[in-house]
Amino acid sequence: DLISAFxxxxxxxxxxxxxxxxxxxxxxxxQESLVSFNDTTVFVEEMDELQRLLQKVVSERQADNMxxxxxxxxxxxxMALKLVKLSADKFDTAFSLERYVREVCLLQLDEGKAxxxxxxxxxxxxxxxxxxxxxxxxLLRDRRSSTFYNIKGFFQWLLWTxxxx
Numbered sequence: 001d002l003i004s005a006f007x008x009x010x011x012x013x014x015x016x017x018x019x020x021x022x023x024x025x026x027x028x029x030x031q032e033s034l035v036s037f038n039d040t041t042v043f044v045e046e047m048d049e050l051q052r053l054l055q056k057v058v059s060e061r062q063a064d065n066m067x068x069x070x071x072x073x074x075x076x077x078x079m080a081l082k083l084v085k086l087s088a089d090k091f092d093t094a095f096s097l098e099r100y101v102r103e104v105c106l107l108q109l110d111e112g113k114a115x116x117x118x119x120x121x122x123x124x125x126x127x128x129x130x131x132x133x134x135x136x137x138x139l140l141r142d143r144r145s146s147t148f149y150n151i152k153g154f155f156q157w158l159l160w161t162x163x164x165x
Contacts, residue, residue: 015065023054066128069121076108077129081136093153094143099160101136102126 030050037043070077084101091097105126109115114122130136 016062019058019061023058026054027051066124069125070128070132073109073112073114073125076112076114077105077126080105080108081133084139085135088139092143093150093156094140095153095156095160097140097143098130099156101130105129 027047027050031038031047034043080101083104084097087100088097091100102123106122109117109122109125114125117125130140
């Protein structure tokens with residue numbers, strides 16, 4: 001099926017690049033059309049306002065794009081959520097649980113529609129899923145939060161950063 005083949009390999013970075021390029025073009029065209037007013041404070045204020053509005057549109061489009069990607073892989077992400085809920089008690093720090101969530105989600109996305117997606121896109125979809133899942137946020141928030149577990153989580157992060165764990 002041609003449509004499913006087209007959507008099997010989305011390019012999030014290409015989408016972001018096109019949005020940024022388009023935003024820069026609008027900004028440049030606006031500036032070129034009013035070049036004789038460059039020195040006025042109104043021009044500067046309007047340029048700042050245009051930049052802010054364009055950035056808002058870009059952010060909204062990127063969020064819509066990420067929501068669409070997440071809908072495509074909602075079933076595997078929901079399966080990952082179920083697996084995480086079953087195993088959540090084994091993780092005493094938020095860092096270790098979040099790392100486990102990422103691994104389980106990535107394993108789930110390595111199958112089906114998302115298997116050919118770019119790893120950066122998969123990571124972005126997983127992070128978006130973690131941020132927007134109230135169940136995962138509750139699990140992460142409910143991890144032990146004493147000083148000992150905060151220090152333990154820091155060392156887990158440090159070892160992970162240095163690729164020692």
